[in-house]
Amino acid sequence: MTSVAAAPPRESWVEPPLTLIRRTTALSLVELQKLRHDHTELLTRTVQPLLWLLVFGQIFARIRAIPTGPVSYLAYLTPGILAQSALFVAIFFGIQIIWDRDAGILTKVMVTPTPRQAIVAAKAFAAGVRGLSPVVVLIPVALLLGVSVTANPLRILAAAVAVMLGAGFFACLSMAIAGLAGTRDRLMGFGQVLTMPLFFASNALYPIEIMPTWLQVVSHVNPLTYLVDALRGLLIGTPAHLTLDFAVLLGATAVGIWVSGALLGRLVR
Amino acid sequence: MTTPAVEITGLVHRFRGGAGAAAVDGLDLTVAAGEVFGLLGPNGAGKTTTLRVVNTLLPVQQGRVTVFGLDVSRHATQVRRLLGYVPQQLSVEGALTGRKNVEWFARLYDVPRRNRAARVDEALAAMDLFDAADRLAGTYSGGMIRRLELAQALVGDPALLVLDEPTVGLDPIARDGVWDRVRAMRAERGMTVLLTTHYMEEADELCDTVALMHRGRLAAAGSPAQLKADLGPDASLEDVFRHHAGIDLAASGKEGIRDVRRSRATARKLG
Numbered sequence: 001m002t003s004v005a006a007a008p009p010r011e012s013w014v015e016p017p018l019t020l021i022r023r024t025t026a027l028s029l030v031e032l033q034k035l036r037h038d039h040t041e042l043l044t045r046t047v048q049p050l051l052w053l054l055v056f057g058q059i060f061a062r063i064r065a066i067p068t069g070p071v072s073y074l075a076y077l078t079p080g081i082l083a084q085s086a087l088f089v090a091i092f093f094g095i096q097i098i099w100d101r102d103a104g105i106l107t108k109v110m111v112t113p114t115p116r117q118a119i120v121a122a123k124a125f126a127a128g129v130r131g132l133s134p135v136v137v138l139i140p141v142a143l144l145l146g147v148s149v150t151a152n153p154l155r156i157l158a159a160a161v162a163v164m165l166g167a168g169f170f171a172c173l174s175m176a177i178a179g180l181a182g183t184r185d186r187l188m189g190f191g192q193v194l195t196m197p198l199f200f201a202s203n204a205l206y207p208i209e210i211m212p213t214w215l216q217v218v219s220h221v222n223p224l225t226y227l228v229d230a231l232r233g234l235l236i237g238t239p240a241h242l243t244l245d246f247a248v249l250l251g252a253t254a255v256g257i258w259v260s261g262a263l264l265g266r267l268v269r
Numbered sequence: 270m271t272t273p274a275v276e277i278t279g280l281v282h283r284f285r286g287g288a289g290a291a292a293v294d295g296l297d298l299t300v301a302a303g304e305v306f307g308l309l310g311p312n313g314a315g316k317t318t319t320l321r322v323v324n325t326l327l328p329v330q331q332g333r334v335t336v337f338g339l340d341v342s343r344h345a346t347q348v349r350r351l352l353g354y355v356p357q358q359l360s361v362e363g364a365l366t367g368r369k370n371v372e373w374f375a376r377l378y379d380v381p382r383r384n385r386a387a388r389v390d391e392a393l394a395a396m397d398l399f400d401a402a403d404r405l406a407g408t409y410s411g412g413m414i415r416r417l418e419l420a421q422a423l424v425g426d427p428a429l430l431v432l433d434e435p436t437v438g439l440d441p442i443a444r445d446g447v448w449d450r451v452r453a454m455r456a457e458r459g460m461t462v463l464l465t466t467h468y469m470e471e472a473d474e475l476c477d478t479v480a481l482m483h484r485g486r487l488a489a490a491g492s493p494a495q496l497k498a499d500l501g502p503d504a505s506l507e508d509v510f511r512h513h514a515g516i517d518l519a520a521s522g523k524e525g526i527r528d529v530r531r532s533r534a535t536a537r538k539l540g
Binding site for chain 2: 022023025026027029030033034037038103104105107108109110111112113114265268269
């Protein structure tokens with residue numbers, strides 16, 4: 001017969017963060033394995049950003065309505081569309097966690113000694129990987145359109161990290177809403193309500209300076225603005241606040257993981 | 270004295286929006302270490318709610334619940350290390366192979382890397398899934414999925430295996446397969462098994478002790494043989510339930526389903 005000690009074993013202070021990392025890795029591996037079986041999603045994710053760049057971008061570049069300084073509007077827009085695609089990929093990610101709940105998988109994982117934060121961190125990682133797929137297609141297209149994108153591998157790598165952090169944060173936001181909303185229908189509603197305001201209240205399409213003052217305030221608390229700023233600085237070479245941008249993205253993602261992890265229990269009650 | 274596997278004292282649980290009645294209403298229960306213990310009752314009796322409090326998915330609102338002496342409210346993570354859990358739904362990742370599904374849980378239960386492959390193979394073999402291990406789980410039959418879930422629960426070498434309606438929705442052959450595996454696991458490992466069911470035949474076949482629940486309360490508890498003998502020479506567990514709950518199991522089941530549906534729909538509307 002299995003013998004079990006009644007007193008809980010004492011944990012050293014390094015054990016919780018190590019457990020978090022180990023479990024996040026285990027769950028992220030599963031997310032990657034699932035992704036390998038779903039190539040179509042990676043392809044379909046690239047259609048919408050391509051349309052934004054090829055249709056919206058080219059038209060607005062011709063009418064020269066938006067002041068973008070020394071860079072062309074297409075060059076200005078390309079990082080904005082990359083950030084937008086990360087937002088669009090991630091903002092409905094909470095549906096996946098509700099799906100996992102309805103399928104019984106979330107319940108089963110939550111009964112293992114896995115921190116709630118590891119479950120959402122792995123989903124955020126998966127959102128980050130999905131957020132990268134448009135980058136792979138969009139940058140070559142931007143190059144074909146004459147946009148001068150950096151060839152520096154370190155800068156491209158840093159841009160990929162920024163996209164993953166941004167997508168990770170928006171996935172956490174979506175999972176936090178899932179924890180509060182509880183159903184797919186409600187989450188879809190919240191997602192629709194959030195997506196466009198987040199997009200338009202950022203510097204993705206136009207500079208912050210031309211926004212009305214109230215919108216400038218909103219854009220400064222919008223993590224999408226910092227993602228766009230980082231991508232512009234890294235890929236196009238416009239002046240950027242990279243330290244601030246990465247600090248905001250890291251901080252927002254960490255808070256997002258903590259909050260959505262704390263709300264996860266509501267989904268299975 | 271041996272520490273009980275599960276000890277429940279004065280447990281009360283109400284769902285938000287659950288129109289007055291408690292889902293579990295003052296439950297006292299002790300599951301001895303090493304036994305197969307069945308919680309029986311119709312839908313809506315409070316079996317699954319009780320199980321979800323034991324496995325830390327639901328908070329203890331009132332009363333006290335311990336697993337091998339650990340208070341589930343204060344030591345939830347340590348309690349989870351002792352558990353293997355199979356929920357009601359057939360729930361595996363269809364896009365992964367059977368082996369990957371079990372490996373995944375081996376990692377979540379901290380099975381050391383040097384033993385992991387062997388433990389995964391052992392769990393798959395115990396569930397008679399070794400030959401199908403490299404097929405996508407999405408191609409498995411219902412009975413195979415249930416056995417794969419048992420392998421996932423088994424790979425962490427749990428002290429307490431919690432099964433929520435393990436054979437619901439399975440055909441008789443698949444059901445027999447699951448029963449055989451549960452019996453074999455118990456014989457080989459001596460683990461405690463806590464299961465819920467509304468099949469009296471399943472309780473009779475598998476359980477050392479059964480607790481009959483009705484409307485969130487304990488109607489009767491004891492070994493199936495003892496409960497039946499107490500009632501009469503030809504009594505069945507169905508008769509025992511009718512005697513203690515004052516209602517036929519099937520009729521109570523229909524009423525229970527209505528209650529549960531109403532309660533869950535209200536709870537979801539209220540969020």
